[in-house]
Amino acid sequence: IDVVNPDTYERLDITARDNGLYVVTLNRPEKRNALDVITIEELIRFFSGARMAGVKAVLLEGAGDHFCAGLDLVEHWKADRSPDDFMHVCLRWHEAFNKMEYGGVPIIAALKGAVVGGGLELASAAHVRVIDPGTYFALPEGQRGIFTGGGATIRVSDMIGKYRMIDMILTGRVYQGQEAVDLGLAQYIVEEGGSYAKALELAEKVAQNLPLTNFAICSAVSHMNNMSGMDAAYAEAFVGGIVNTQPAARERLEAFANKTAARVRPNT
Ligand code: 1HE
Structure with a gap:
């Protein structure tokens, strides 16, 4: 099926590995993998069709030194969007991230560097997050004069609690290292530079579970929590x-x- 054809993507690198495991790489390192309209549309496309295309597990990562710098602020600034336009941008983000969280395909995120703003919202739509000591989480929206729009009010407060999320966006507080794991922002911390290898090990393992079992784990748990x-x-x-x-x-x-x-x- 076409959704796994790497030639049909501009912002994502799609690499098939063994046993239905796919590596999805945000591939715009020169812009720190900032999420523009094209990237979000490609995430929707991939994650909407992944399971029907036989994808059994996904390792999600970013090219370069950072996982993701969040909303493409330059695109947003240049577009000078109306409230109505940006509401619809946000709805597309939700479409992408809901397809990820509820889609039934396990997503293991290999994190490094900045995981900030919409980058943290993207990471929080994965099922398992792996960090290294250099990975850092923040919600810089407060400082940028904006607000979240990709699910941080839902998923980040779910991970760390409402008041920690409020503090992060109000004050720009950064969490990293073991503290980030202890708070629930990630489930694994490994040595510097090791998140990809650990995420791959986990993704290979979960790809061996029965697909219907993984579907229940990576869909039903989230639905039932609602x-x-x-x-x-x-x-x-x-x-x-x-x-x-x-x-x-x-x-x-x-x-x-x-x-x-x-x-x-x-x-x-
Ligand atoms: C970008 C973006 C971006 C980098 N949109 N272009 N997100 C933020 O507020 C994070 C903003 N970014 C940063 O704080 C830093 O760029 C990083 C910590 C991620 C990386 O720092 P560094 O020193 O490695 O890179 P840099 O020099 O700041 O950026 C390199 C290039 O990436 C540069 O472009 P260039 O053309 O001048 O080379 C930057 O402009 C570009 N770049 N980040 C656009 N975010 C649905 S609501 C969601 C709300 C949000 O996500 S708010 C966004 C929060």
């Missing part, structure tokens, strides 16, 4: 009914029953 407890319990039972009886799982269950499957052991 529901009341009663509705979430009902929906979980429904999803569990389908996923936990899928024919493809029988082999794995049989292996467990026959004692040939790996056991869960503590970290060494």
Whole structure:
């Protein structure tokens, strides 16, 4: 299917690896991978069609020294948009990031350098984030005289809590290192320059899960978090009914029953 054809993208590099794993690279390093209209449209296109195209997992990264500098401020300034126009820009961002979070394809983000403004909003739409000690998170919108528009009010406050998010945007506070992990901005920290290798290891691992299981993990959990407890319990039972009886799982269950499957052991 065309959505995985790298020749059809201008801002994204799409690289197929083994076993349905794709590397999606924001490829505008000279502008620190700032998100312009074209990039957002390409993210929508890729993530809308990924699962139907057989994509089993995505490693998301940025070319150059920084993951992403957020909204293309120069494009925004030059376009001198009306409120109506920018509302629709924001809706396209939400389209892209909702397709990512709810699309059912696991996305592992390899982060480095600046992950700021809309770059943090993009990273927060991935399911797993890996950082190195040089990775830093910020919401510079407050200083730039603007506000968020790509889901920070939802996902960043979900990760770190409402008042930490408010502090970040009000004061421009930067979080990095182990503190960023402890607060929930990322799940893994590795040595300097190591986020790509760790993200690749994780992406290769999750690509081995059954696609329907990954679909539930990378879609149902987010949907259920938006529901009341009663509705979430009902929906979980429904999803569990389908996923936990899928024919493809029988082999794995049989292996467990026959004692040939790996056991869960503590970290060494
Ligand atoms: C950009 C952008 C951008 C860089 N839009 N062009 N985001 C921000 O406020 C972050 C703004 N960017 C920065 O603070 C810095 O550029 C970085 C920390 C990311 C990188 O610093 P550095 O020293 O490596 O690069 P630089 O010299 O600042 O930038 C290199 C080029 O990238 C330069 O262009 P050039 O043509 O002069 O070479 C910069 O103009 C360009 N560049 N960042 C456009 N963001 C839906 S609402 C979302 C709200 C937001 O995301 S607010 C944006 C927050």
